Amino acid sequence: MDQIIFGTIVTPDGPIENGWVAVKAGRIAAVGTGDAPQAAETFDASGSYVLPGIIDGQTHAGSYGGLPGLRSTTRSAVAGGVTTIVDMPYDNPDPLHTVERLEAKVGAISEHAHANVALYATIMPGQSAEDVIPLIERGVVAFKISGFESSPTRFPRIAADQAFDLLEALAPTNIPLGLHNEDQEIVRARIARARNAAESGIEAHSASRPLAAELASTAHFLELGAASGAHxxxxxxxxxxxxxxxxxxKQDGYRATGELCVHYLWFDPATDGPALGARMKVNPPIRPGQIDALWNEVTSNRVAFVSxxxxxxxxxxxxxxxxxDAGAGVPGLETLLPAFFTGAEARGLNAPLLTAQQLAERPARFIGLWPQKGAIRPGADADLTILSPEPMLWDARNAHDELNWSPFDGRRFECRVTRTYVGGKLAWDGSAVVNAPGEGRYVGRGSSHWFA
Ligand SMILES: [Zn+2]
Structure with a gap:
């Protein structure tokens, strides 16, 4: 064996205390307890959890810095225990909507990435739905469109007829079509009304993009999805x-899933808005009074995965x-795992198992890569994250994302990422990123599927 890691091994069946994982040639060779095989290297993580490498199902690496943004984003990923990011197509200045753009991004991954990168693609207004075929052949894991125009060139709105065509084109495949779910007319009108009324604080943000605009867009898309048969x-x-x-x-037999992001499980504009202001501005907005209800959705199995x-x-x-006028969105790769784990533990849930499911297994299934990724089991890729029970106050100045701000700044987490391995190779040693840019790989869609 190349390497043995000792600790509490979080397998799909639950944690194995006093266990070990054996790694050979970048893969998990064996998992067990008691006597471990001989290995060139050993690492003792006793008292810590050894988790499957975290897969962040929704990252925007290039929305500001373009493709070179992959470097700082994936550096931050491995420091946060994230071994694979699933990157969104809305890069600056042009989104990923052609094979040419895809090849450029794959090239940037081989130059810059510290973590593995799977890719979403999109289509632009007027583009043919048939253009998805070469992108699928080249391994994109999903497509995303928006019901709301964030930018006319980078992040446009796709009208209903084109969305329906795209869903029909994807229906024979396992490739999901993701929607940014906000109704453009309602949101634009409500923002104009709020501006006229001279409203300017974070509480006006949620009201200006009301839940009705989010749910109406959601329901509209789900019905188009149901009619087409697509995911x-x-x-x-x-x-x-x-x-x-x-x-x-889903109960009616259609292929539908919904994703949650970790900030919706932590923040409430009613209590956190005054201190955080635009630092908690995301779209769709964080709503007042939803945290407990959303945790209930997680434990009731209605959340596909958390990103x-x-x-x-x-x-x-x-x-x-x-x-x-403030930008929407927050950095989050180094807080995803500790925030989710800490929140789950505080609610008395089986935090290690729930974390492995929501942050590794389920996103792996979504991108078609289960159980090659997302599980600690023999044969799987040796993407591993060690989480130690060391409380910490998050200090965004120490982040590796070159952004160095966070809505979680000053929050207490009950755990810390002390090691990250990408493909069996150490990428984060608890204090520094130790793998080289370009050691992360482009990950194409696998053949597993979400719906049996
Ligand atoms: Zn997003």
């Missing part, structure tokens, strides 16, 4: 009602007079 995925829902809506479609929605915006983008 319709809602990339972020902010309320329990959203997850229940998705679940109705960071990491956005690579510098803090300057948040310092605007009006909340409506």
């Amino acid at each position: 319709a995925h809602i990339v972020h829902l902010t309320s329990s009602r959203g997850f229940q809506l998705v679940d109705h479609y 960071s929605d990491h956005s690579s915006w510098p803090i300057d983008n948040k310092f605007t007079e009006s909340i409506f």
